[in-house]
Structure formats: C-alpha cells, structure tokens
Amino acid sequence: ENIMVQMENGKRAVDAAIEAAAELRTPLLTASLTTAAAFLPIFLAESDVGEFTASLFKVVTITLLSSWIISLTVIPLLCVAFLKVTQQSESFDGPLFNGYRRVLSAMLRHRSISVLVTAAIFIVSLAGFGLLPNIFFPPxxxxxxxxxxxxxxxxxxxxxxxxxxxxxxxxxxxxxxxxxxxxxxxxxxxxxxxxxxxxxxxxxxxxxxxxxxxxxxxxxxxxxxxxxxxxxxxxxxxxxxxxxxxxxxxETGPSIENPVEVRLSGSNSAHLFSAVDELKREMDRVGGLRNITDDWGQRIKQLNIRIDQARALRADISSQDIAASLQAGLSGLQLTEYREGEDVIPVLLRSSTSKQEDIGKLESLSVFAQATGKSIPLRQVADVEVAWDAARIYRRDGVRTVAVGAQIDSGVTASEKFDALAPWLTERQQAWGDDIRIELGGEFETSAESSDSISEKLPIAGFLILILLVAQFNSLRKSFIVLMTIPLGLIGVVIGLLVANSFFGFMTLLGVISLAGIVINNAIVLLERIQTEIDNGLEHGQAIVSAALQRARPILLTTATTVLGLIPLYLGGGEMWEPMAVAIMGGLLFSTLLTLGVVPVLYSLLFRVRT
Structure with a gap:
C-alpha cells in the first residue's frame, strides 16, 4: 500500500519500493516481535496446558519473522514487476475519508470527553464477561x-x-x-x-x-x-x-476425570464420611450431575487374618509360611515364567477351588511349614475376622481426603454447578468447623492453575513489549499510548462472544493474549507515521490528522484480511477453536475502529498538541 501511494505521487516503481521498504522495515519488525512476545507466556506456562499450546509461540514467531522477510523482499519485487499505478495527487476526499476526518476532528476538539467515553465503554464491557458461560475446554x-x-x-x-x-x-x-x-x-x-x-x-x-x-x-x-x-x-x-x-x-484439553469435584479433608473418619454423605445428597439435589462418586470407592469386605504367634511358634509356622499359603490358595503364587517368543507368561500355583472359597474353607486351608515340611489347618495358628472397610485411602498433606466428583449432563457447565454448590458449601463449612477442610477440584482447579501459570509469565511478555516499544520510539509517552490500545480489544471480545453466543474458555484466553500483540501493531505504524510527518515539517496538529488519514486504509485492509482469514477457523474449528477466532475477530474489529480515533487523541493529550 505504501509503495502504491508513492507511485501515485510520481515516483518510479523501483524507488517507491526501496523507500517504502526502508520506511517500514523497523516498525514492521517491532510489530512482529511484539506480537510474538504476546504468545511467550503460553510457551513458558508450567502446567498441563503447556503440552497443548506451547507450539503456538514457536509457530507464530517463525511465521511472523518469515512474513517480515517476505514483505521486505518478495513483495517489493512483485510490486515493481506487476503493479501499475496511474500518477495522481494524494487525495482523501472520498466519502469514507471525509467521514473519518469529521469524526477525528470532533474527537480532537473534545479530547477529554472522548477518553472518558472510551473508558466507560471499556468498564461496561468488563461487566459483560459475567454474562458469558465459562467452559475450560469443551468436549x-x-x-x-x-x-x-x-x-x-x-x-x-x-x-x-x-x-x-x-x-x-x-x-x-x-x-x-x-x-x-x-x-x-x-x-x-x-x-x-x-x-x-x-x-x-x-x-x-x-x-x-x-x-x-x-x-x-x-x-x-x-x-x-x-x-x-x-x-x-x-x-x-x-x-x-x-x-x-x-x-x-x-477431552480437547487436559484430562479431567470429574468436571465437578469437591475434596473434603479431616482426621476424624466418622465426621469425614458423614460430611461426604451430606455432600453427595446436595450434589444430587442440585441436578445436572451424574455418576456422583468418591475416590475411596465402595466399601468392601475384608478378611483379616489374626496370627496367634504363640500357637504358630509351637507349630513351627512363620508368618511368611502363612502368607505364601494364602497367596497360593487365593490369588496364586508365581513359581516361574514361561517364554513364548517375545511374550513372558507367569506360571502360578493356585488352589483349584479358589474361586469358590468361603470363610469355612479358608479356615481349613492347609498351611505348609517350610521348616518341617508338614501342613496344618489355618485355624490352628490364626483367627479369621470379617470387616468392611474402604477400598482405598487417600491423603493430602498427611490428612485423610475424600474427593467427591461427578460428571455433568449435556448443556450444563461445570462453573454453573460450582456456583450452585458454593452457598451450601459456605454454610456447611461453618457447621463442620475446623474438623473438615473443603477444597474445590475438577475443572475449577485445573482452570485456575492453567490461568495462573500463564498470568505468572505475563510480566515477562509485558516487559519485552515495553522494551521493544521504547527501542522503536525512544519515548515512554509513545510506548504508553501503544499499550493503552490493548484494553480496547477487550471491548470487541465481549461483544463478539455475546453476539456469537459463544463462551469464555482457555482457548478464548489465548485469543485475548494473542490479541494484545496484534492490536498494538496499528498503533505502532500510526505513531511512526505521525513522527514522519513532523520530520517532514508539518505542525503537530496537522501531522496527526494527515498521518491518521494516510494510515487509515492500510490499517483497515490489514484488519479486514486478518478477520477474513479467521473465518474458516470460526466456521470449521469446532467448539475448541471457535471462541478463540471470535475473540480475535471481535477484538480486532473494535480495537481498530477505536485505535484510529483514540491514538490521535492520546497523542495530542500527552504531547500537549493544540487542536
């Protein structure tokens, strides 16, 4: 576009290509690097989602740098070879430019009001996040x-x-x-x-x-x-x-056994399982949940063998003898291994009647004494007791912990069910006191851990972007203006997700993070053009308007091509990629429109330009 404008102003194709590439090579490189830096927290995230999304940073970085090289080499070459432009004076008198000029002039005359209105729209959009369903990773x-x-x-x-x-x-x-x-x-x-x-x-x-x-x-x-x-x-x-x-x-993301899960911890088993039963009843009452179970499993019948060491000693029977005989009589005692090609098959010694064992037969099980070679019934050296106990016992931080989990019905989100359980859990925590500790697991915990793992790395990305901007503009005020365009994208994200009837999930979060690196590109090239116009002798106020008019077409074209390129992802990406595409498209559309007005206004405010 810059080559075409310079050719319209009378320059030869070769000269226009060289000057356009020289003018934009640094701003375009900065824009590419800032976009790549926005993806860096995804790559550095220390959580399970890193397995799924770490490659995004590598792919985006390589693609952007390759695109930058092509834009400075292949594109100018193709323009010189094929672009035919009729020489004409630079004109911004079309309906689009005239309308934009009037809106921009009005915003520059009422700068404070423009900033306040934009801030109000941003605050309202943040409230709109509460209207969006929250699904960590869709099926x-x-x-x-x-x-x-x-x-x-x-x-x-x-x-x-x-x-x-x-x-x-x-x-x-x-x-x-x-x-x-x-x-x-x-x-x-x-x-x-x-x-x-x-x-x-x-x-x-x-x-x-x-x-x-x-x-x-x-x-x-x-x-x-x-x-x-x-x-x-x-x-x-x-x-x-x-x-x-x-x-x-x-699952499309990390494996979550139970989307809705609540962990109860306590040292008193009676109180703990009483609380577990209460929780299961409440989860059943809430509705929309199925397969409500705990990770300790069903209570099972256990046969406890109480060895009388005095009687065993008189019979020359050791505890090892009893254990080996029980294993042979019940599950089987491995004697050797049989190899058949690459397969290793264990050979077991097991009682032929082990499937039909009952307590009476178990008490009459013969125990073989290794020392004497004699066998005696088990009842002579041990007592068999029947008890019911938990199938498994889990501890967290050394405290017995039961995780009560459930699957969710179709059309129901885990966040909705956590919200429904929250008041009841708060009430019961007061009743249970310090005996029972409550922790939320499932999708709530995994989502929080994943988001936190990325949030922890955001300062690194922010610092890199700031360094790149300061190196580009050699000005903190200009860098601040560029960074202020990032919140503008959130306005479009909320509107886009609401209009598309979509949801906010982890991939949507990735879209928001990547959007931060994309939206600042428009501000970078716009501020660079303002500085160029000032260097060419224009007064600051005129330079702002002239630069905005000159950069309006390439900024709108870039946004349009990006949005059109994301349409296939929106239509064919399924539930996993659709929210990410919607977030980027909506955020980019609204941020572009606002950037064309807000960036000139902020520049005139921070640099005290008279309008």
Missing part, C-alpha cells in the same frame, strides 16, 4: 467416546471380563440395528484390567487392576454420542447395580 467432536468400568476393589479379572462381555452384547445389538452406515455403533475395542495405550494426549491411563476395564466405542457421527451414552448408562444400571460406569467424550 471434542471426535466420533468416539470412552466407557470406563470400575467394579468393587478386588473383583477378579474373570468377573470383570464377564461384565465387559455383557456391555459388548449391548453394543453388538446397537451395531446390528443398522445397515453399517446408519448404525449408531461402528466398532469398539475393550481393555480389561488396564486402560490401554495413550491413544490421545488427553487420555491418562490409570494403574492396572483386575476390577477396571476400558472400552473405546466408535460411532458414525458425534451427534449420536449423547443418546447412545444415555441408553448404555440405563442398561448398565439395570444389569450391574454394583458397577461404577463413567462415559466420557474425549
């Missing part, structure tokens, strides 16, 4: 979902396999209901006893255990997933009442 639109099955702890692998077989029968009936193209299920894979490989970055496999199974179910379209999950949930609840089933769409 993906992938055409498959996870089915996690958790049976009571110590359930045998055979029993778990039987449950998986029954679930597969349901899936098989659904798959056979269509003709292959219309069926709601196309295929599935089952992992019994472990959580399979990490097939996507957001899948964190749990530790292997016999009571766990995972199914990955493929469907023709993502639209059928919600209905299929509801049918599968109802089927499992009817057939397997002791089964804890979690059906989850594949």
């Amino acid at each position: 993906s639109d992938r055409t498959y979902f996870k089915v996690e099955l958790e049976l009571p702890t110590s359930t045998s692998i055979e029993t778990t396999a039987d449950v998986v077989t029954d679930i597969e029968q349901f899936l098989r009936r659904v798959a056979s209901a269509g003709d292959g193209e219309t069926a709601d299920v196309t295929s599935w894979i089952s992992y019994i006893g472990y959580a399979g490989p990490r097939f996507v970055l957001s899948h964190n496999p749990v530790a292997s255990r016999s009571s766990y199974a995972l199914l990955i179910v493929n469907v023709p379209t993502a639209e059928v997933i919600d209905g299929l999950m509801n049918d599968l949930r109802a089927y499992a609840a009817d057939r397997h009442p002791d089964l804890d089933m979690k059906l989850r769409k594949i």
Whole structure:
C-alpha cells in the first residue's frame, strides 16, 4: 500500500519500493516481535496446558519473522514487476475519508470527553464477561467416546471380563440395528484390567487392576454420542447395580476425570464420611450431575487374618509360611515364567477351588511349614475376622481426603454447578468447623492453575513489549499510548462472544493474549507515521490528522484480511477453536475502529498538541 501511494505521487516503481521498504522495515519488525512476545507466556506456562499450546509461540514467531522477510523482499519485487499505478495527487476526499476526518476532528476538539467515553465503554464491557458461560475446554467432536468400568476393589479379572462381555452384547445389538452406515455403533475395542495405550494426549491411563476395564466405542457421527451414552448408562444400571460406569467424550484439553469435584479433608473418619454423605445428597439435589462418586470407592469386605504367634511358634509356622499359603490358595503364587517368543507368561500355583472359597474353607486351608515340611489347618495358628472397610485411602498433606466428583449432563457447565454448590458449601463449612477442610477440584482447579501459570509469565511478555516499544520510539509517552490500545480489544471480545453466543474458555484466553500483540501493531505504524510527518515539517496538529488519514486504509485492509482469514477457523474449528477466532475477530474489529480515533487523541493529550 505504501509503495502504491508513492507511485501515485510520481515516483518510479523501483524507488517507491526501496523507500517504502526502508520506511517500514523497523516498525514492521517491532510489530512482529511484539506480537510474538504476546504468545511467550503460553510457551513458558508450567502446567498441563503447556503440552497443548506451547507450539503456538514457536509457530507464530517463525511465521511472523518469515512474513517480515517476505514483505521486505518478495513483495517489493512483485510490486515493481506487476503493479501499475496511474500518477495522481494524494487525495482523501472520498466519502469514507471525509467521514473519518469529521469524526477525528470532533474527537480532537473534545479530547477529554472522548477518553472518558472510551473508558466507560471499556468498564461496561468488563461487566459483560459475567454474562458469558465459562467452559475450560469443551468436549471434542471426535466420533468416539470412552466407557470406563470400575467394579468393587478386588473383583477378579474373570468377573470383570464377564461384565465387559455383557456391555459388548449391548453394543453388538446397537451395531446390528443398522445397515453399517446408519448404525449408531461402528466398532469398539475393550481393555480389561488396564486402560490401554495413550491413544490421545488427553487420555491418562490409570494403574492396572483386575476390577477396571476400558472400552473405546466408535460411532458414525458425534451427534449420536449423547443418546447412545444415555441408553448404555440405563442398561448398565439395570444389569450391574454394583458397577461404577463413567462415559466420557474425549477431552480437547487436559484430562479431567470429574468436571465437578469437591475434596473434603479431616482426621476424624466418622465426621469425614458423614460430611461426604451430606455432600453427595446436595450434589444430587442440585441436578445436572451424574455418576456422583468418591475416590475411596465402595466399601468392601475384608478378611483379616489374626496370627496367634504363640500357637504358630509351637507349630513351627512363620508368618511368611502363612502368607505364601494364602497367596497360593487365593490369588496364586508365581513359581516361574514361561517364554513364548517375545511374550513372558507367569506360571502360578493356585488352589483349584479358589474361586469358590468361603470363610469355612479358608479356615481349613492347609498351611505348609517350610521348616518341617508338614501342613496344618489355618485355624490352628490364626483367627479369621470379617470387616468392611474402604477400598482405598487417600491423603493430602498427611490428612485423610475424600474427593467427591461427578460428571455433568449435556448443556450444563461445570462453573454453573460450582456456583450452585458454593452457598451450601459456605454454610456447611461453618457447621463442620475446623474438623473438615473443603477444597474445590475438577475443572475449577485445573482452570485456575492453567490461568495462573500463564498470568505468572505475563510480566515477562509485558516487559519485552515495553522494551521493544521504547527501542522503536525512544519515548515512554509513545510506548504508553501503544499499550493503552490493548484494553480496547477487550471491548470487541465481549461483544463478539455475546453476539456469537459463544463462551469464555482457555482457548478464548489465548485469543485475548494473542490479541494484545496484534492490536498494538496499528498503533505502532500510526505513531511512526505521525513522527514522519513532523520530520517532514508539518505542525503537530496537522501531522496527526494527515498521518491518521494516510494510515487509515492500510490499517483497515490489514484488519479486514486478518478477520477474513479467521473465518474458516470460526466456521470449521469446532467448539475448541471457535471462541478463540471470535475473540480475535471481535477484538480486532473494535480495537481498530477505536485505535484510529483514540491514538490521535492520546497523542495530542500527552504531547500537549493544540487542536
């Protein structure tokens, strides 16, 4: 655009290309580096989201620097070769320029009012953030979902396999209901006893255990997933009442087992589980939550073997003898390993009747004495007691902690449910006192940690941007003017998200951060042009208006091309990328319009220009 303007003023194409490139090379480099610096906190973030977004900084930096090099080499070459411009005097008499000149003149005459009105619009836009739904990472639109099955702890692998077989029968009936193209299920894979490989970055496999199974179910379209999950949930609840089933769409961000989770900590187990029961009832009353469970699992029956050391000593039986005999009689004692190619198969010694063991048979289990080679019944050296206890015990900071979590229904956000639970938790905290400590987990905690990890690095980016601006302008006042354009982008972000009926999430936050680096580019080239006009002999007031008119077209063209380039991301990026595209497009549109008026006004105020 600058080359074209200089050619219209009568310069040869080669001279116009050289002068335009020389005039803009430093401002364009500064603009590119400030944009890249805005992405730096994303790269430096020390949280799980760094895995997902760290590459943005690298890609943006390389792309911008490559674009800067091309703009100073290839673009001038192409302009000299192909750009044909008719010589004409510089004119800004069109309807657009005349309207802009009148608006700008009015703002310069009423500078204080212009600044106050802009500040008021910004404050109102901040209040608009409260109207936006908050979703950390939306579910993906992938055409498959996870089915996690958790049976009571110590359930045998055979029993778990039987449950998986029954679930597969349901899936098989659904798959056979269509003709292959219309069926709601196309295929599935089952992992019994472990959580399979990490097939996507957001899948964190749990530790292997016999009571766990995972199914990955493929469907023709993502639209059928919600209905299929509801049918599968109802089927499992009817057939397997002791089964804890979690059906989850594949996350687009870090894996969060339960979007809504509240942790209760306390040293008194009775008080702790009383509070846990109260919390579960309240979560059920709130509605919109399902699979309300705690991480300690269902209470299980335990057989405690109380060894009478005096009797065991008289029979020459050691505790190791008893442990080995129990293992052989119940789960199996590994004797050796059998190798078949690359596979290593353990060989176990186990009682043939171990599946049918009851307490009576357990008490009559033969204990083999290594010292004497004799066997005696277990009841002669130990007593067997039955007790019910927690399947697992978790501690945080050395204190027993129970995490009560739940999945959310479609159309419900975790932030809404946290807001619904907050008053009740505040009230119960006063009733429970210091015996119980409450902490919020799930999506609330992960979102806060991710946002904090980026916020901690924002001062680094801000300092780098300030250094670049001071180096460019050699003026703190001009640098301040440029930085003041950043809040203008937030006005458009809120309006854009509200108009698009979108939400505020982590990717939206990335869009806001990246927008900060983009919107200052317009201010940089505008201030640079004002200085050029002053150096050419114009009075400050005339230089402001002249520079604004000259830079209006390239600024608007740059904004328009950026917005148009983001439309495919808005239309085809899905729920994950759509808010980010909306935030950048809306913020850039409004900040551009405001920058063309606010930057000249701030310049005239800070440099005391008479208007």
